Structures are given as structure tokens and as C-alpha cells.
Amino acid sequence: MRASQRARGEDVGLVDALLSADERRRSSGVRFDELRAEQKQLGKLIPKAAGEEKAELLKRAGELSAAVKAADAERDEAEAEAQRLLLQLGNLVHPEVPVGGEDDFTVRETHGAPRDFAAEGFEPKDHLELGQALGAIDVERGAKVSGSRFYYLTGVGALLELALVNAAIAQATEAGFIPMLTPALVKPRAMEGTGFLGQAAENVYHLEKDDYYLVGTSEVPLAGYHMDEIVEADSLPLRYAGFSPCFRREAGSYGKDTRGIFRVHQFDKVEMFSYVAPEDSEAEHRRLLEWEKQWLTGLELPFRVIDVATGDLGASASRKFDCEAWIPTQGKYRELTSASNCNEFQARRLSIRMRRDKKVRPLATLNGTLCAVPRTIVALLENHQQADGSVRVPQVLRPYLGGREVLEPVSR
């Protein structure tokens, strides 16, 4: 436990402070219980008593009342302190996760191979050039209306998004997920409980006047869906496929991925979310990964799967597998999907529990991207482009694009 906390760069002293606050909470709680029990006894005697006796009882009751309030206050204070410390603590890291920063991932598997454009005799165009020629992407007007990192999907670009979303929801539904359209604005509790108000807080949009947060993923409303609930073990696993807009401030990424729609402030995403028993979480994690691989394979994209390193896990994941698609004009694999096993981390914070054999305990939550629309469009356009600037539509998307097999450039 301590080794993995160090791997995250967290203060080990935090754990000790937490344990001491928790002990203080416990002991003042016991004192409160004892005082309260005596107070209740007096409450029964007082109405029956009279005269001298009653005056005595009332005097003792007055003293007790003050003592109860003091013990209560101390317990509340210790509890708040413990909670404050607890929220600073990230999830425990799975022992097999590679230790290190962003570049210290390990590659688990690779699927397909990057296209050899030299052999085909033409230079690949990037997604923005292709998207503009197809009349699919308009970043200039996005910037005019909303600023940098905003865009319009136009014409066939808009249709492409709808096709992707429909195909993704169809795959998820086929796999047994319940399709969900979720709120994009949530209260602080949901944001905090999913672990987005720690180090990630600077990337979250906040509506100060109303104290609402704009979600960066439907993981947040899908995790919040069952908060403060006890789920019967028989009904697990619960699997939801959420579709929602996602908002990200992208603070600290100035100058990174500024061209096109690879990194944007607002996009739509289909997300898989599972509630399972903790002992099933690793198997479910692999299942989520398999569904992501099925999706990317269907789109005929070359990709690899990485085991994300400790420093890049975020607060809530104990392990994270990313699928990275090959982006020809960048000559690199880039993240398209991400599957995280949060085990009991979010469930504890959101008070989501399961009941099996009369025992109640936290369950595990997992999330995995199925289709983050703009990045998927980037990968599709670049990988399936043809020498004349048209783009081939993979088989699985054709039913959702009116049977269209190729997207052709438009003259303006």
C-alpha cells in the first residue's frame, strides 16, 4: 500500500494523520453514546418526578446536556478532518501496473499494422485537411463563435458522428448494456465521489453561480446513478452505456494538439460503465477492454493496448488500459479509448453498496470508453483516406450512413 502511494508521489504521512483522526472520531463517538444513554434515562424519570427530586434530576440533566454537546462537536470535528484527508488520498494501485510517468507504460498487444502510404505512392493528409475537403469539420467558425479548441461538425461530419454513436450504442446494447442519456451538469457530490475534484480539478468546468459541474465524461452521472443505494448481488453486474457531451478545460495542455479536433473542450462520447462485485472487477476490466477492441477492430483501425503507468492513472483508477490508434500524420499511436478499474474507490465515496447473504459492502465500479467521437473521426479519416482525398467508410458504419461506402470531397 505504501509503495504504491509513493509511486503516486503521495505523502505517506497522510495515511498516519488519517488513522489518528479516525481514532479520535471513534473515541469521542463512544463517549457521546454513553452520555446520550444516561440522558435518555433521565428523560424518562423527569416527567414522573416532582418537587425536590425533580429539581435534582433537572440539574443533572442540564450538566449532561452540555457534555453531550461537547462530545458531539468533537466527534463532528474529527469526522470532518478524517473525511478531508480521505479525499486527498488516491486509489490503491494494482501491483502489476508499471511504475513511472506518462511514458513508462507497457504495451500489452498490437492489432493491425500502420498503412504504408509510401508504397501506395501518396503522402497522407491530416484529419483537418481531409475533414475540410469533405465539408465535415469547421474549426475557423468554431473559434469565431466559441474560441480555440471548439469546432463544428458539418454535413457529412455531423452524419459521421451520428453513425458512430448509433453503431457504438448498438454494439453495447447487443452486449447487454442498458443505453442511457445522462445529465451533463452534476452537483459537487457526484464530481467529488468519482474522484475528479482532486488533482484533476483544474480540468473541470464549474458553474459558480449555481454550483454545478460540467461533466468531462458520462462516467460521472453513471456512477452517481446508484449513489446512496444498496444493490442486491443478484442484479450484478449492472452495465450501462452512457451517451453525453463531455467538457474539458484542457488546462496545462497549451500548445499541445492544437491543430484540428484531436483535443477539444467539448465532445460527445459513448461510455461503458459497470457495477460488479469487487472479486469480479479484474475479469470485468478485461471484458471492457475486449469490447473496446471489438469496436476498434470493426472500424478497421490499427491500434495497440497499453498498461498505463502509475503516474498517469488519475485518482480513481487502480489500473487503466488504453487503446491507442495509429495516427499516420503523427507517426504515433494516440489514445482513443481508456478502460479503468476503480474497484471500490468510487463506491465508497458515493456510498454504493451490494448486499449478498445479508452482508452489505462496497461494490466495484469500472468504466471504459467505447467511442469518443472527435478522436475516432480523426483516426477514421486519416487511416481510411485515399489518394484522391476521399475516405473509405468501414463496413460496420455503412448501415448507419445510408449505405454510403466512400465520403467524397465537396467543391465549395
Add this chain to the structure above:
RNA sequence: GGAGGCUUCGCCUAGUCUGGUCUAUGGCGCCGCACUGCUAAUGCGGUUUGGGCUUUAAAGCCCAUCGAGGGUUCAAAUCCCUCAGCCUCCGCCA
């Protein structure tokens, strides 16, 4: 945005005016047992959640919990304040 009503231990519900006998009523559902040659019916018992303690265990004890938080009081489901959610009406709007 304005006015009013509501929120009770799975669901429904009594209790709130008039603070203590509420250890929260009753019904439904559910669980167990008994009886009935199956099922049903009937009878009896049980049935919120969290924390702490005792115990080999089974089980038991204490505290909190009547939408949330605060206040008044020796004492709050009950009185006062703030907030949230739901419902109705008015206004506005897609």
C-alpha cells in the same frame, strides 16, 4: 421568477395543531416456524441503515437514523430557521 402543499424504518400509512407514555401505528410485500396429504388459506414470530461493544460461534447490548443541516429545550417525528427534492397553480419559455 411568484404562491401553496407534501417528504415517517422496502411500498402505502397513523402520529406533528397540544414536546416526555413514540422503545414510531396499521396494512401490503418479504423471511422463518406451525398447521394443512400440493398450492392457497390461517396462526405465531421476524423484517431500515450506519457506527461501537461483547462472543469460538449463534446471538445479544449500546448509540444514531422520521428528506438534509442548524436552533430552542432537561427533553424534538412534534416548535423555530435555512436548504434540497416532489406535487399543484400563476408567470415565462423550446
